[in-house]
Amino acid sequence: xxxAPTYVETQSRPGAFWGLLVLxxxxxxxxxxxxxxxxxxxxxxxxxxxQIVWGMPHVFAVFLxxxxxxxxxxxxxxxxxxxxxxxxxxxxxxxLALAMMAGGLxxxxxxxxxxxxxxxxxxHFNFKSIFALNMMFYSGFFAIVAAYLVTMMDRSLNxxxxxxxFLAFFWRLALTTATGSIFGFLIARTAxxxxxxxxxxxxxxxxxxxxxxxxxxxxxxxxNNLKLDxxxxxxxxxxxxxxVGASLYFTAVMHLTSLYFARQIDYERFLLLDGGVYTAAFxxxxxxxxxxxxxxxxxxxxNSQKQVIAASVLVVLGGLAQMFxxxxxxxxxxxxxxxxxxxxxxxxxxxxxxxxxxxxxxALGFGGIALAFLITVIAVRVLRFLPQDDFAALKIxx
Amino acid sequence: xxxxxxRAQPANDRHPLPREGDRGEGHPTSRRGFLATSAAALxxxxxxxxxRLVEIAAAKPDNEPVTAKVRWGMLIDTTRCQSGCTECxxxxxxxxxxxxxxxxxxxxxxxxxxxxxDLKTGHALSxxxxxxxxxxxxxxxxxxxGASFKRADGIVLVDRHICIGCRYCMMACPYKARSFVHEPxxxxxxxxxxxxxxxxxxTLCVHRVDRGGTPACVEACAAAGHNAMLFGDLNDAESAxxxxxxxxxxxxxxxxxxxxxxxRYEGI
Amino acid sequence: MKSLAIAVxxxxxxxxxxxxxxxRTPLPAIAIEKPGQxxxxxxxxxxxxxxxxxxxxxxxxxxxxxxxxHSLNECVSCHASQKTGTVxxxxxxxxxxxxxxxxxxxxWDCHQPKAKPALQSQSGPSNRDLLDAMQxxxxxxxxxx
Numbered sequence: 001x002x003x004a005p006t007y008v009e010t011q012s013r014p015g016a017f018w019g020l021l022v023l024x025x026x027x028x029x030x031x032x033x034x035x036x037x038x039x040x041x042x043x044x045x046x047x048x049x050x051q052i053v054w055g056m057p058h059v060f061a062v063f064l065x066x067x068x069x070x071x072x073x074x075x076x077x078x079x080x081x082x083x084x085x086x087x088x089x090x091x092x093x094x095x096l097a098l099a100m101m102a103g104g105l106x107x108x109x110x111x112x113x114x115x116x117x118x119x120x121x122x123x124h125f126n127f128k129s130i131f132a133l134n135m136m137f138y139s140g141f142f143a144i145v146a147a148y149l150v151t152m153m154d155r156s157l158n159x160x161x162x163x164x165x166f167l168a169f170f171w172r173l174a175l176t177t178a179t180g181s182i183f184g185f186l187i188a189r190t191a192x193x194x195x196x197x198x199x200x201x202x203x204x205x206x207x208x209x210x211x212x213x214x215x216x217x218x219x220x221x222x223x224n225n226l227k228l229d230x231x232x233x234x235x236x237x238x239x240x241x242x243x244v245g246a247s248l249y250f251t252a253v254m255h256l257t258s259l260y261f262a263r264q265i266d267y268e269r270f271l272l273l274d275g276g277v278y279t280a281a282f283x284x285x286x287x288x289x290x291x292x293x294x295x296x297x298x299x300x301x302x303n304s305q306k307q308v309i310a311a312s313v314l315v316v317l318g319g320l321a322q323m324f325x326x327x328x329x330x331x332x333x334x335x336x337x338x339x340x341x342x343x344x345x346x347x348x349x350x351x352x353x354x355x356x357x358x359x360x361x362x363a364l365g366f367g368g369i370a371l372a373f374l375i376t377v378i379a380v381r382v383l384r385f386l387p388q389d390d391f392a393a394l395k396i397x398x
Numbered sequence: 399x400x401x402x403x404x405r406a407q408p409a410n411d412r413h414p415l416p417r418e419g420d421r422g423e424g425h426p427t428s429r430r431g432f433l434a435t436s437a438a439a440l441x442x443x444x445x446x447x448x449x450r451l452v453e454i455a456a457a458k459p460d461n462e463p464v465t466a467k468v469r470w471g472m473l474i475d476t477t478r479c480q481s482g483c484t485e486c487x488x489x490x491x492x493x494x495x496x497x498x499x500x501x502x503x504x505x506x507x508x509x510x511x512x513x514x515x516d517l518k519t520g521h522a523l524s525x526x527x528x529x530x531x532x533x534x535x536x537x538x539x540x541x542x543x544g545a546s547f548k549r550a551d552g553i554v555l556v557d558r559h560i561c562i563g564c565r566y567c568m569m570a571c572p573y574k575a576r577s578f579v580h581e582p583x584x585x586x587x588x589x590x591x592x593x594x595x596x597x598x599x600x601t602l603c604v605h606r607v608d609r610g611g612t613p614a615c616v617e618a619c620a621a622a623g624h625n626a627m628l629f630g631d632l633n634d635a636e637s638a639x640x641x642x643x644x645x646x647x648x649x650x651x652x653x654x655x656x657x658x659x660x661x662r663y664e665g666i
Numbered sequence: 667m668k669s670l671a672i673a674v675x676x677x678x679x680x681x682x683x684x685x686x687x688x689x690r691t692p693l694p695a696i697a698i699e700k701p702g703q704x705x706x707x708x709x710x711x712x713x714x715x716x717x718x719x720x721x722x723x724x725x726x727x728x729x730x731x732x733x734x735x736h737s738l739n740e741c742v743s744c745h746a747s748q749k750t751g752t753v754x755x756x757x758x759x760x761x762x763x764x765x766x767x768x769x770x771x772x773x774w775d776c777h778q779p780k781a782k783p784a785l786q787s788q789s790g791p792s793n794r795d796l797l798d799a800m801q802x803x804x805x806x807x808x809x810x811x
């Protein structure tokens with residue numbers, strides 16, 4: 001690299017800044033109110049029940065966690081693969097990773113049946129549980145990414161940033177593999193129990209993370225009346241297209257393979273044809289809005305940053321739809337306890353489980369986004385995260 | 399046919415004897431006489447003469463830990479199970495302090511009756527489904543804190559002191575055996591502590607079993623005269639349940655998952 | 667910054683001074699209504715009852731040991747107020763001490779705070795209890811079929 005990247009502080013617009021804080025604060029208040037209500041009255045006041053045990057809060061939480069791990073990709077491409085354009089963006093990427101992970105974990109913790117036992121969760125570990133391993137990965141993630149940020153932003157420690165970057169890269173791969181395996185290790189349900197879940201979640205994380213990064217980066221540039229260099233825009237949008245395409249590929253492979261298994265045809269028919277809201281969320285949400293439309297927008301974007309941002313927003317929405325299909329759709333389909341039999345009982349056996357999320361669940365989910373938002377807004381105001389690309393130096397490098 | 403003939407004889411090994419292990423203590427002692435009286439005093443049970451409810455002789459001493467020498471299991475004869483009957487379900491609810499099911503989506507159900515119909519042949523049957531007390535329980539594998547655990551004697555339990563209510567075990571169970579407590583409770587049975595925010599499932603009435611008793615569902619089924627449920631020690635080759643599963647064909651539900659269940663069904 | 671620190675310190679001192687006022691927090695109402703010895707000496711119980719209960723709960727859950735000395739149900743059956751039948755309430759044996767110490771144990775979310783005779787519906791007593799009661803001539807008061 002010709003010279004170290006330089007960063008500038010964002011422009012000071014106090015009125016708008018406080019406005020953003022108030023906005024984020026309001027969402028967080030709503031989430032907190034929902035949390036208190038759930039904790040006091042029990043989960044009977046939510047839409048989740050004994051059939052759909054993980055609902056909207058988990059959709060948002062898992063999305064944030066997966067995207068958090070993926071947003072660090074931008075930094076990894078810089079340190080691990082040595083691309084200077086990405087290296088300049090590494091601190092912002094690290095910050096977003098921390099912020100979104102915090103948001104996702106906060107929602108998960110808030111939705112626990114006994115959130116007062118968080119200390120128990122941190123002191124009692126069943127090491128065979130992929131969930132417990134995830135918790136360890138998340139804690140390590142915070143530490144490593146914080147260290148990574150410090151090595152990048154403190155000039156005297158810059159020489160360590162590459163090795164910490166490598167550590168962060170491999171830790172993140174392990175973490176996302178573990179997150180996908182939360183579903184992949186379950187034998188009980190047709191929708192889960194596949195080794196493909198882990199790599200699929202890794203690819204999803206790349207797509208969602210880069211999309212989230214592009215949205216935040218675009219907003220920061222707009223706030224500061226800067227224009228992103230066209231070369232950088234082109235590089236990043238094409239990368240997003242690759243990730244979105246790969247996500248569609250994994251989805252296709254997973255479902256095509258399932259269609260070959262007679263014992264899984266019923267679930268596939270449910271999901272792909274007559275699952276009602278789940279079918280719509282899959283085809284319209286995950287595939288169309290999350291896959292095909294963004295690809296179209298990216299390849300016709302030319303130099304339009306707005307179009308790329310729009311594509312990123314669609315990818316994020318598609319990601320939420322994908323999480324909904326995976327988490328809620330997988331539970332909605334009845335458990336096949338007696339294959340070959342039609343079953344019925346007083347405990348909702350044999351029927352497609354319905355799920356009506358209450359407002360509080362959405363409030364909780366948006367609270368996680370709000371937490372990530374607030375952390376990011378405050379941090380970029382206080383510290384220097386906005387990359388001021390040194391174009392002269394970068395001309396020589398690729 | 400042979401079925402009705404079998405029903406006519408009150409053979410010891412067909413009736414659900416709760417705790418097998420009595421190696422033939424022949425003569426009644428004063429202690430047993432007392433126990434027979436006190437057993438009769440329990441909750442209005444009428445059993446055929448000569449059928450003992452409790453076997454104190456082989457009960458685990460109170461102050462010793464359970465061991466893997468015993469593996470508790472249950473055998474359910476679906477041919478004796480009637481579609482409309484819910485004796486086992488009511489007994490479980492009463493014993494464990496579960497409220498009446500008014501909100502079927504969120505109320506806890508530790509045992510439930512399932513009506514089955516073969517899609518191809520139309521053959522219909524009914525059976526109770528509860529925690530299958532697997533030897534390789536998926537719920538134990540996934541619990542992040544280790545609250546879901548398998549005791550040495552095979553009973554799978556939730557340690558509610560460390561359950562954080564994440565519900566991952568509910569996602570993992572292939573039998574939908576687990577329920578989450580969605581509301582605060584105040585009317586618990588002191589022997590069965592349960593409360594908001596934790597996950598729970600059939601405990602094989604561990605509070606009874608540890609004191610030499612039988613699960614309430616098995617007792618109720620016997621009391622109602624159906625005798626479809628048999629409880630006993632699977633590790634004891636001479637127990638009624640072990641003998642029975644040697645004699646007749648029994649299956650485990652979702653046997654393809656190879657979880658090695660403690661609950662077996664006859665007639666599926 | 668300095669004025670903020672002084673204000674905070676002043677506020678804390680004020681609160682501490684007020685907290686020390688007698689009668690501000692009701693003292694625990696420890697009424698021993700049933701005659702006899704507790705299973706451990708009083709000072710041991712005062713210091714260590716939570717440790718005993720925690721140890722016992724693991725033994726009961728994981729090993730199935732349900733012996734009496736440290737069983738929570740036995741504590742409740744002895745210490746429940748004669749009037750209210752429970753160990754909770756403003757003057758309940760457990761709650762008044764914990765209120766004073768500002769500790770909120772979550773035991774009672776799950777465990778029944780009412781002593782057994784106060785309950786309407788319950789499981790039958792264990793045979794061992796029946797045996798004990800009859801043999802020791804307690805007249806079956808604690809044990810109802």
